[in-house]
Amino acid sequence: MIRVLIADDEPLITAGIRTVLESDSGIEVVAEAADGRTAVERALAHRVDVAVLDLNMPELDGLSAVRELAGVPVVILTAFGIEPNVRRAIRQQVAGFVLKNCTPDELIRAVRAAHAGEAYLSPQVTRLVLDMVSPDDTDRRDTAAARLAVLSPREAEVLQLIAEGLSNAEIGTRVHMSEATIKTYVSRILSKLDCTNRVQAALLARDGLG
Known part of the structure; x- marks a missing residue:
């Protein structure tokens, strides 16, 4: 409890x-x-x-x-x-x-x-955080791209939508999946990228996916 x-x-x-x-x-x-x-x-x-x-x-x-x-x-x-x-x-x-x-x-x-x-x-706060942090240098982008390489194409697609500040329900609607399935994808993405939350993953996506 x-x-x-x-x-x-x-x-x-x-x-x-x-x-x-x-x-x-x-x-x-x-x-x-x-x-x-x-x-x-x-x-x-x-x-x-x-x-x-x-x-x-x-x-x-x-x-x-x-x-x-x-x-x-x-x-x-x-x-x-x-x-x-x-x-x-x-x-x-x-x-x-x-x-x-x-x-x-x-x-x-x-x-x-x-x-x-x-x-x-x-998700709305995630958008604010992304707007607050300015784009970084080429080395950081290269490092982010290398970390993101472990994702499948579908996982990368879901991550891009996270970076846009969409909620799980909104992502599910966009890619025609249930919210429960998206939750599973998000958990898998965070685990693969060694991120503790959506904001960290979203920042990686912005740097590595462009």
């Missing part, structure tokens, strides 16, 4: 997040908070496995709370995926950064990924 804390200063949002997460039989919401300071205290007191924090909260914002959570994986949930927030999130190595317009399944995936020691960013 994954023990989760939810922190958001809007009670209706908190209730909705709880409903979504507890629809998964492997997730239990054990604590809630309406501000960042209380979130830190309750997360540590309840020894949670994952903390889902709103970005903008009283007392202490979500990203500032990350520094005080003593290694607890944090998923940032926000209505705003603007560039400075993404930069701060990446710098502080949050486990997930998800927009509030995500699907219930995406939020559950983010929490499960965080618990597994992986990173999860919404």
Whole structure:
């Protein structure tokens, strides 16, 4: 059972997040908070496995709370995926950064990924990251191309769509496959490329696939 804390200063949002997460039989919401300071205290007191924090909260914002959570994986949930927030999130190595317009399944995936020691960013956030990082030199492109050579043509096609910021469902529609099949492809691609998340793979694709 994954023990989760939810922190958001809007009670209706908190209730909705709880409903979504507890629809998964492997997730239990054990604590809630309406501000960042209380979130830190309750997360540590309840020894949670994952903390889902709103970005903008009283007392202490979500990203500032990350520094005080003593290694607890944090998923940032926000209505705003603007560039400075993404930069701060990446710098502080949050486990997930998800927009509030995500699907219930995406939020559950983010929490499960965080618990597994992986990173999860919404497809929209992946697009922002790609826009933030400028193209690199020829040597890096050659290195990326060599790493990508282990992929099959279909895997390379799926990776290119990941790099475009598409979700698994959108990729499935594009290549006429089920979302479950695409999930399998994504896992295989990350394993082959030794990447821990979609953003790392997408950056490789941009450098190596052109």
